[in-house]
Amino acid sequence: MPADPAHKYRTDIDGLRAVAVLLVVFNHFGLHCPGGYVGVDVFFVISGYLIGASVIAEVSAGRFSLVSFYERRVRRIFPALLVMLLVTTGATAWVSTPGSLLAYGRSLLAAVLSLSNMLFWSEAGYFDTQSAAKPLLHTWSLAVEEQFYVFFPLFVLLVVAGFRNQLRKQLRLALWLTAAVSLACAVLEMRSSPTAAFFFAPLRAWELLAGVLLSQYGLAAFRNRALREAAGVAGLLLIFGPGLRYTSATAFPGWTALSPCLGAVLLIGSGGQGPTAVRSLLAWKPVAFVGLISYSLYLWHWPLLVFQSTGLLFTDVGTAHSAPKLLLLLTALVLGTLSWRFVETPFRKGRWKPGRHALFTLNGAVAALLLVAGTAIVAAKGFPSRMSGTAAQVALYRKLAGYTTIQTSLPSWRRGECFLDKTNRFSDFRPDVCLAEPATTQSPVNEPGRQRYLLFGDSLAAQLYPGLVTAYPEVTVEQATSALCTPYATPRPLDPGYRENCAALAALVNGSYLPQHRGLTVLLAGDWEAGRLGSLGDEIARIQATGNDAVVFGPALKFDTSLPELLTFEVQRRHGRADAEKALSAHFLYDAALDRRMRGLAESTWHVRYVSYAKELCAQPLVVTETAAWRTSSGCPVFAAPGTPIIFDNHHLTPEGATLMAQAMKANGDLP
Secondary structure (H helix, E strand, C coil): CCCCCCCCCCCHHHHHHHHHHHHHHHHHCCCCCCHHHHHHHHHHHHHHHHHHHHHHHHHHHCCCHHHHHHHHHHHHHHHHHHHHHHHHHHHHHCCCCHHHHHHHHHHHHHHCCCCCHHHHHHHEEEECCCCHHHHCHHHHHHHHHHHHHHHHHHHHHHHHHCHHHHHHHHHHHHHHHHHHHHHHHHHHHHEEEEEHHHHHHHHHHHHHHHHHHHHHHHCHHHCHHHHHHHHHHHHHHHHHHHHHCCCCCCCHHHHHHHHHHHHHHHHHHHHHCCHHHHHHHHHHHCCCHHHHCCHHHHHHHHHHHHHHCCCCCCCCCCCCCCCCCCHHHHHHHHHHHHHHHHHHHHHHCCCCCCCCHHHHHHHHHHHHHHHHHHHHHHCCCCCHCCCHHHHHHCCCCCCCCCCCHHHEEEEEECCCCCCEEECCCCHCCCCCCCCHCCCCCCCCCHHCCEEEEEEEEEEEHHCHHHCCCCHCCCCCCEEEEECCCCCCCCCCCCHHHHHHHHHHHHHHHHHHHHCCCCCCEEEECCCHHHHHHHHHHHCCCCCCCCEEEEECCCCCCCCCCCCHHHHHHHHHCCCCHHHHHHHHCCEEEHHHHHHHHHHHHHHHHCCCCCEEEEEEEEEECCCCCCHHEEEEECCCCEECCCCCCCCCCCEECHHHHHHHHHHHHHHCCCCC
């Protein structure tokens, strides 16, 4: 039998929920918790523990009902979720561009159908919309749990049907075997597709099953008070350690998810066997209350953050880098409390608790309404007729299906031939197209004495190609670029899906092409990290040793969310120039300190030419028309031409932006 009966309410588990949700919220709000995403894994263990105890106890007693089980799940999950979806849909329709609303419509359908994890997995990629622009991204974890709730009772019933006389023994074996297979597959999948390991329910099932196993078999050693106390402290350390030490660069989940899951197991297991100091702390009323509202708090905190980042909330009390984080947190706590008190609680208990028929009818009607809304949004491609004039033109630069930016920008980078992304293998690279050979024909690009540039790096190098070929028709521009392949001497992209391309491209350029081709000017551009400039220096030295020159491009202009989205919103609101520039500046993230440091290294240590985006673009004369003259507070333009953003996502130049950059470089004589 379970060590802790399913029907016994435990305040300390609510306290553990509080720990989990606050880790997640602090992480998302940028409150010094870079690994706070592990709170989701803690939630998975808690859910597995509670659901496992309930389902298996009822099945063992012969009184389990699938209808009753799903009724309880609907009462727990859907009322608060549907209310959040209704409000978020209205707000998103108000502030979004057509492309963004189209993406939202798809995510709305997925959220209602409990398929968010699959949708966001399918959308994940180098040029995917930033997370901060997806109001329903957080529903992926709900989808994982809901899919588990669908299959877990059926799994238990299947084991019961096959091994009724040896239920306990065979169920334990089946649970352990399934959990082990799930974990092993997750670890293996991390090598080739971390996004699949992150989003797929079968690859997260071991975390929920850890809770299920604990609910059935407990940990008898925790009957000893000293061991319980030690386990409680160890559990907190195993959760808070990753929460404070992991970062977005940590390979996660897989083995790295074991720590928070084991921490949750230790806290639940030790707290269920008797009193401990940690259990008392978790059961403290203020902590437990946050646990009570944790589900609603989780539902509301992410849309609030998205709406703040797009300028809908708190635009007059902070900026995107010094965001009103505490105000956001307070608002999320208030909304979470209201949702718990007036939505969650009435559907679960009390005099207003609806019967089963009323529950399914009401929730089904609202879900159907949301499905109709999502379908209409998708069918109408985000209702572009809502926009007019400049706003409509800028809205076309949202990089989603049916709109122009990624279709027009990436072909101009020679995508799939000279610029590789995750969809390409290195065998797709075309040296005959991308790398000019010494003059052996009468082709103009191979005429003797013609200047040759080699663009080498990641997408921030590829983005320069259309501008260079426009501004420098007298120069042969060669290209060897691949997504996430920043041109360090030792490239090491975080995503395994890019490693093969990066290693092969570096081997081609450094190992054979440059030593055999002298007289090149290698243009190095990438998403630089301050801590890896030594490796960039090594790459420069390697290039110079082959008899070729190098030019280093500094950090690119960058915003914390989609620039076309911000521009559309500001144009649509018809703000004056001062207000619009203030709002846009709040989202501008250009790293001026890194720019100065790299310039100094280029002059004093690397002895190469240095190109600064700030110098080339932010000192340019203003272009015509009022909106096209908008700039950030640093003087950097946000339009390359009237109605044409300079950037098509948050940090990649449009072809027009690249041309503006190249023309400035030529006028300033910054390239040889």
